[in-house]
Amino acid sequence: MNYYKSIIKADYLQRTRSYAFLITLAISLYIAYTFVPPSDAAYSTVQIGNFRGENNSAWIGYVSAIMTSTFLSLIGFFLVTGGIKKDIDTEVGMIIATTKISNFKYLLSKMLSNFLVLLTIAGIVFVMSIALLFVRGKGYPFEITQFILPYLLTTLPAIFFISSLAVMAEVFLGRWPVLQYLGFFIFFNVIAANVMNGTGSATKMAIDPFGVKVVTMGMEDFVQKHYDAKASLVSVGFNFSENRAIKTFLFNGSTWPSVFIISRLIWIGFSLILIFISAKFFHRFDIKEKIRKKKKNNLLENIPAGILLHDIKLSLLPSITANYAVKPFIKTELLMLFRKGPKWFWLVNLGGMIALIFTPLTIAHQVLLPILWFLQVSRWSDLATKEKTNRIHYFTYASYQPVKRLLPSQIIAGIILAVALASPLMIRYLISGDLMHVLYIFTGAVFIVSFAVCLGILSGGKKLFEILFFLVTYINLNLIPFGDYFGGLNSGIGYTGLMAAIISILLTISFALRKWEISHL
Amino acid sequence: MxxxxxxxxxxxxxxxxxxxxxxxxxxxxxxxxxxxxxxxxxxxxxxxxxxxxxxxxxxxxxxxxxxxxxxxxxxxxxxxxxxxxxxxxxxxxxxxxxxxxxxxxxxxxxxxxxxxxxxxxxxxxxxxxxxxxxxxxxxxxxxxxxxxxxxxxxxxxxxxxxxxxxxxxxxxxxxxxxxxxxxxxxxxxxxxxxxxxxxxxxxxxxxxxxxxxxxxxxxxNAVDGKVFETVLDNDLVNDFKTKHLVVNSMRQKDKMRLRYISNKPTDGSTVCTASLEDAYLFLTKNNG
Missing domain, CATH: 3.40.50.300 (P-loop containing nucleotide triphosphate hydrolases)
Incomplete structure (x- = not known):
């Protein structure tokens, strides 16, 4: 039992001591602060018809709980996935494989450490939500149960499920992170569109893994009974409405139907079943063997050993000349970008590019382009950090002018990939004479690559970018102008200027940090 | 250069x-x-x-x-x-x-x-x-x-x-x-x-x-003339190690052949040609 606890503890500490976790925590706190908007805010997060609650304990507790449930489920998956891969990369997995721990217990410990990581964030957000009562509560009394119950019954089962889902995704799609992300992206959107929103029913309440429906149904019910019989849920999320004629009502919490409570227990049980099933298919770090079976013809064992190190005479080697051009860097960086992930995934990219030609311009720009770019998340996320993760940085940092030559090459290669993927859409705009939209897309390409590079260098890993890129893509697919970085919804000189300024800041930070990093290993 | x-x-x-x-x-x-x-x-x-x-x-x-x-x-x-x-x-x-x-x-x-x-x-x-x-x-x-x-x-x-x-x-x-x-x-x-x-x-x-x-x-040169070899019964080895800097030991049936560095050799020891390894071990173990 002790070693079992040790795995959870070590895993938890290793994750929470990363910059990515701390920055995610800071961002979560900031976003949590916006969960309960002040009365004069230009947005709402939970709105029933034209009503929203007075900022009392119940409203703040319930709203922040379901917002945390949704938000933490959305980004939490990206934050916690990769625990098994870490054990592969660090070769700790090989040690684990030789111990008596069963696959189920190992995966369960991974799941529980995932859960603890998310629970830490949820806990801090929980405290923040209580603080919000005193900031925005206008003298309403503090009722602790109005905070504890919704968090306990909605947020906790939701993050428990996400923790399990992340482990299962890694077991089955460990070699293809982008498929994990895509699968989760689709899953989340299906739940958001069909379960969390729309009319309520007991079935929806039960099958909603995030526990949002039960709360919004209770709120709807309350408003319909006391204020407006036709009022229904507008949305859960950030709703920027022009209509400011919003009334308030006093929400005193809702009841928790037994079917809902049973469903939470079923979700927890289901999460454990997912781990149990995953354990049956877990590779237990015997990965190389699997790869070798597929590549029989390429087996290194087929190459005769011979004399492994011949006598090398330096004087006999052909002379070389100085060449400080960046072209070879760009070429190799592009090659690495191209080879990352499964080969067949390029068919998906190709399909996306073809779709950019034939779908209506607005859909191509506002929906397809951000999806197509998001599919490259794992190609861009380690663009400027792969030296460290692959321990090549000893060579790169000791190379000639690495900040002036290598880093720009990595950025240029990333931009070339983004522009190449968006090229069908850019050509369509070009043909129609709309140069501004070509510029917006190009700016978007530069932005997303700069964003990846900056967050990578800043956090020392790829996780932070992956989480935020997912969040930004989700915001874009919900057509919220705030997250538009490629001119799908915004336009004008002011917008271009703002993007240019953001890109300049990102690149300045990236270059400054890399310069410092290079001499401080 | x-x-x-x-x-x-x-x-x-x-x-x-x-x-x-x-x-x-x-x-x-x-x-x-x-x-x-x-x-x-x-x-x-x-x-x-x-x-x-x-x-x-x-x-x-x-x-x-x-x-x-x-x-x-x-x-x-x-x-x-x-x-x-x-x-x-x-x-x-x-x-x-x-x-x-x-x-x-x-x-x-x-x-x-x-x-x-x-x-x-x-x-x-x-x-x-x-x-x-x-x-x-x-x-x-x-x-x-x-x-x-x-x-x-x-x-x-x-x-x-x-x-x-x-x-x-x-x-x-x-x-x-x-x-x-x-x-x-x-x-x-x-x-x-x-x-x-x-x-x-x-x-x-x-x-x-x-x-x-x-x-x-x-x-x-730091260990020149200070490197010796001796053969001891196994039960005497631990005590010997507490008194001398042993740089190498080799098992020989019930006995142990020990190479050590000392200013005063023990009885029965033979002097050896000092090597870089002897000097390295002597300097790193004896300094601080």
Whole structure:
């Protein structure tokens, strides 16, 4: 039992001591602060018809709980996935494989450490939500149960499920992170569109893994009974409405139907079943063997050993000349970008590019382009950090002018990939004479690559970018102008200027940090 | 060429030093760095390789301050770190071309040079396979090949023989000797025999400080006439070890043959010819 606890503890500490976790925590706190908007805010997060609650304990507790449930489920998956891969990369997995721990217990410990990581964030957000009562509560009394119950019954089962889902995704799609992300992206959107929103029913309440429906149904019910019989849920999320004629009502919490409570227990049980099933298919770090079976013809064992190190005479080697051009860097960086992930995934990219030609311009720009770019998340996320993760940085940092030559090459290669993927859409705009939209897309390409590079260098890993890129893509697919970085919804000189300024800041930070990093290993 | 290190210190925190007031001059030839784990060998090598900055002190190459102008040395640097990695998706050709670009070398002969280097490290047949499929020894040989891509004048090898079998180690030592004609070579190793056979000079380090530096003969002089051998019953060995610095022990049936360093030999001991390993163990165990 002790070693079992040790795995959870070590895993938890290793994750929470990363910059990515701390920055995610800071961002979560900031976003949590916006969960309960002040009365004069230009947005709402939970709105029933034209009503929203007075900022009392119940409203703040319930709203922040379901917002945390949704938000933490959305980004939490990206934050916690990769625990098994870490054990592969660090070769700790090989040690684990030789111990008596069963696959189920190992995966369960991974799941529980995932859960603890998310629970830490949820806990801090929980405290923040209580603080919000005193900031925005206008003298309403503090009722602790109005905070504890919704968090306990909605947020906790939701993050428990996400923790399990992340482990299962890694077991089955460990070699293809982008498929994990895509699968989760689709899953989340299906739940958001069909379960969390729309009319309520007991079935929806039960099958909603995030526990949002039960709360919004209770709120709807309350408003319909006391204020407006036709009022229904507008949305859960950030709703920027022009209509400011919003009334308030006093929400005193809702009841928790037994079917809902049973469903939470079923979700927890289901999460454990997912781990149990995953354990049956877990590779237990015997990965190389699997790869070798597929590549029989390429087996290194087929190459005769011979004399492994011949006598090398330096004087006999052909002379070389100085060449400080960046072209070879760009070429190799592009090659690495191209080879990352499964080969067949390029068919998906190709399909996306073809779709950019034939779908209506607005859909191509506002929906397809951000999806197509998001599919490259794992190609861009380690663009400027792969030296460290692959321990090549000893060579790169000791190379000639690495900040002036290598880093720009990595950025240029990333931009070339983004522009190449968006090229069908850019050509369509070009043909129609709309140069501004070509510029917006190009700016978007530069932005997303700069964003990846900056967050990578800043956090020392790829996780932070992956989480935020997912969040930004989700915001874009919900057509919220705030997250538009490629001119799908915004336009004008002011917008271009703002993007240019953001890109300049990102690149300045990236270059400054890399310069410092290079001499401080 | 002259690499001069003057009062170099690397401080990690208030109490922990990687290097402490370290001074050394290195001229063409091979300098072997010896020291236990944590002695500061890798820290010193990283500073010379310009990937770590000293807290204080100066480091010059032919009078040029390479802390302020690291690119001066980077053009002529060949560095083989202790624990380097590779890009698993690239093959050996692609990887070496990439490293060549980093070093700022190219030209029409680059491809031919890479081919010859790959032949030299016997990776021609595996050259088109992803490096991710290579064994540890093959990766180490790729590391050796990359060092020689440019015409390096300052070569730094941090534990270079890890992963090489005994025969390869001999060939590697031959290679280093060949290179040493007009280069500065700094070589660290835990295996004293690697240093013993090729180093012109030896520097012994401990806890970030330089204990001694000189030719092998000078260093060995510290224990000359103090190395002895004796054969003891097994039950007397532990007691003997508490009183003398035992540098080697060999089991012989019910007895133990012990090699030890002492100013006063015990009865029945025979005097031995001192080796670099004796001097190294004596200096690192007896200093601080």
């Amino acid at each position: 002259l690499l001069a290190i003057q009062n170099l210190s690397k401080k990690y925190n208030k109490e922990k030093f990687g290097l402490k007031d370290y001074s050394l001059t290195i001229e063409n030839g091979i300098l072997g760095l010896l020291g236990p784990n944590g002695a500061g060998k890798s820290t010193l090598m990283k500073i010379i390789a310009t990937i770590s900055q000293p807290t204080s002190g100066t480091l010059t190459l032919d009078g040029h301050d390479i802390v302020k102008d690291p690119n001066y040395i980077r053009k002529i640097l060949g560095y083989l770190p202790q624990d380097f990695g590779v890009y698993a998706n690239l093959n050996a050709y692609e990887f070496l071309e990439y490293i060549a670009a980093m070093k700022g070398v190219g030209g029409v002969n680059l491809r031919k040079r890479i081919e010859m280097l790959l032949e030299g490290v016997n990776l021609t047949e595996a050259a088109k396979l992803p490096i991710g499929t290579y064994s540890g020894g093959m990766k180490q040989r790729i590391g050796i090949a990359q060092v020689l891509l440019n015409d390096p004048k300052v070569l730094i090898f941090d534990e270079p023989t890890v992963g090489l079998d005994p025969e390869e180690r001999v060939r590697f030592r031959n290679l280093i000797s060949d290179l040493a004609q007009d280069c500065i070579i700094i070589l660290s190793s835990h295996i004293v025999s690697d240093i013993e056979t090729i180093a012109d000079e030896v520097a012994i380090m401990k806890s970030g400080e330089l204990i001694t530096k000189g030719t092998q003969a000078t260093v060995i």
